[in-house]
Amino acid sequence: MHSDRRSSLGEARPLLEEAPPSYGATDGLDDAASESSPDEQQAMSKFSRADIIWILAGLWSGVLLGAFDGTVVATLLTPIGSQFKASNQASYIATSYLLSVCCFTPLYGRLADILGRKGAMLVALSLFGSGTIFCGLAPSMGTLIAARAVAGMGGGGVMTVASVTVSDFIPLKQRGLYQGMANILYGLGAGLGGPVGGWVNDMFGWRAAFFMQTPLLVFSFVVVATKVNISLPDAVRQQSLADKLRRIDVLGSVTLAMTVGCLLLGFSLKSSEELPWSHPLIYCLLVASVILGIAFVLVEKYWAPYPVMPLRLMTQRTPLAVSISNLLTSMSAFSTLYNVPLYFSAVRLDSAAKSGLHLLPHSIAISTGSVLAGWIMRKTGKLYGLTLASSFLTIIASVLITLWNEDSSVFHLWLDLIPQGFGMASFITSTLIAMIAGVYKEDMAVATGITYLFRTTGQVLGIIDAIRRTTEVIPQLEPTLRRAAVESYGDALRVVFICQVAINILGFIACLPIQENVLPGTHEEQEQHYRNRDNTDYRDDPDI
Structure with missing residues (x-):
């Protein structure tokens, strides 16, 4: 089966149900938006202005939390390494998260088309949240590194699905402005993470810096679960959960994740451990990345009915x-x-x-x-x-x-x-x-x-x-x-x-x-x- 063909005309149907004319985004969310045309200023037929604000609040709170978490962890590496008497392994706390983000980020695009925007975002928030909470409970450095990897499985998805969802109800001409506002929140979260994380660590210990993220995480989860109601095509909505899960390109997802993971892990070990390029571990990781990359291309071209890429x-x-x-x-x-x-x-x-x-x-x-x-x-x-x-x-x-x-x-x-x-x-x-x-x-x-x-x-x-x-x-x-x-x-x-x-x-x-x-x-x-x-x-x- 040639997977690059569109599997059915149903796959080419608009993601959103056909809307009446002037199905534009509400622009009263900020001062800059007030300059929009009359068509752009009309409320969307499916989402009221209040709905849009709640949807953006749920999505962007997850984005802010993801940025905040990254800089919080950067400030905690030294105290964590000292407590576990494993300072030489502290850098892997950040590396495991970043590698996991890279490996799993591309999977959420297809997941959002299969489970819907709400379902994909809830999966991402669940993985990110559970990983973050497990970090606070971690009894050892190895457990903490593994928990950061779990958090990374969801962290990349939060960013991706939030961006996809906003694109569903914001026209392209305005989309960049909304992306700019999201980037401001991302920058705000990253800027606050360092000083807040350092203060919490000094006052309550490094574990509290992970637990303190729970309220915002719960807020984002609840708002997404109740407000993000964006319809998929009828052909997808009418499928059972088992049928939807069968649409997931498991083999393509695994080979893609392993391709990226082996590549980045090879470069990471080369840098952090100062190993030569000829070292068997580095050499094997890079060769494995090439082989898995070829396997990924073959899977996507000849096997996967709904390719992840x-x-x-x-x-x-x-x-x-x-x-x-x-x-x-x-x-x-x-x-x-x-x-x-x-x-x-x-x-x-x-x-x-x-x-x-x-x-x-x-x-x-x-x-x-x-x-x-x-x-x-x-x-x-x-x-x-x-x-x-x-x-x-x-x-x-x-x-x-x-x-x-x-x-x-x-x-x-x-x-x-x-x-x-x-x-x-x-x-x-x-x-x-x-x-x-x-x-x-x-x-x-x-x-x-x-x-x-x-x-x-x-x-x-x-x-x-x-x-x-x-x-x-x-x-x-x-x-x-x-x-x-x-x-x-x-x-x-x-x-x-x-x-x-x-x-x-x-x-x-x-x-x-x-x-x-x-x-x-x-x-x-x-x-x-x-x-x-x-x-x-x-x-x-x-x-x-």
Whole structure:
């Protein structure tokens, strides 16, 4: 069976039931939305304004919690390692979560089409929540690492399904603005996690930092369970649970997860354990990743009736360009975030607090850049020029960083990261909309999952590739040795920064093929847009 064919015309039906004209999103949620057209300002026939607010609150509270959890855990590594007398294993707490996120994120796109948005989100929240609670109860380091892996199984799904669900009832022309608001909440959660986690650890112990997430988790679960009522096609709704579960591409999911897991674990062990590429463990993991990747392609092409990652998506111009460019730019962005503080602590000999403070302008730029990108797409209905400009900003920032030296002014050291924040935030917003606009309606959920897969994989590779060494001893060295250590770090980091320039340039080139698709302003226009694509597709190439 050729799995890249659409299994039935029923699979091509719109995810949402056919709506009356002007089925647009309510725009009274924020001041910027008040500028919408009369059609956009009409309430949706299926969801009242209150319903939309509750749905967004349920989804975005999960997003905020996921970001909060990540930075909370980062502050707890030292006390956890000390209590279990296993400080050398503390880094695996973060690694296990990140690897799990990358492995399971792409699965939620198809899961959202099978179990529905509510069902997939509840699965994600259940895994994330149970893993987080088990972290607080963990009796040993090994148990805690396993619990973080369980949390990661749901953490990636929370982000993916939330994005998919919002796309169901927000027209594409406005979608970027809402993504920008979600990114602000994500940034808020990440910003609060560190200080709040540190305070809770000092006052009540590190276990309380996991348990304190329960109230927001319960809130998100209850709101999603009661308010997220988005209809799947009749053909899917009428199936029994057993029939729905049979639609899950188990073999494809397993081979995909193992392909990504072996690849990232090989790079992670190479970095954390400083093993050579020729080491049997590294070599076997990378070879296994290649073999499993080939097996995954064969499964998706010849076996799976409902592929977890349809190969036709990865052979289309826009999805392929979005995937590769997201992988590259995310890799560079996260390498920057980890290496810039290292530069200030190892080369400038600043305190840890001051080193981290240099990222503040960057964080502000991320929040404003994402919303600005959404506003531009809303006003112009265009995204191609915005995408290229955003990618170019990341190149400018990486070039500016490579020029840092002992004579660099304070002005440059504080502000050169701002283009990176603006560019990256705008880029991930515009490319997500480009992906959604460039695929068929029934592929939207899977395509969103693919976008998050490549983005999170790039993030993990960027973090793994970062130079992470202790710098606390440098200021205490005698002058000659201190100077040698500073120069060594400076030379090594300059090489890393130059590599980031090259990666950003490749990311810019990768996004050039992205197509400029119409961004509908209402759901009526959006459904017509998808119908036109479907009709054209079946007329021109009935074998797809």
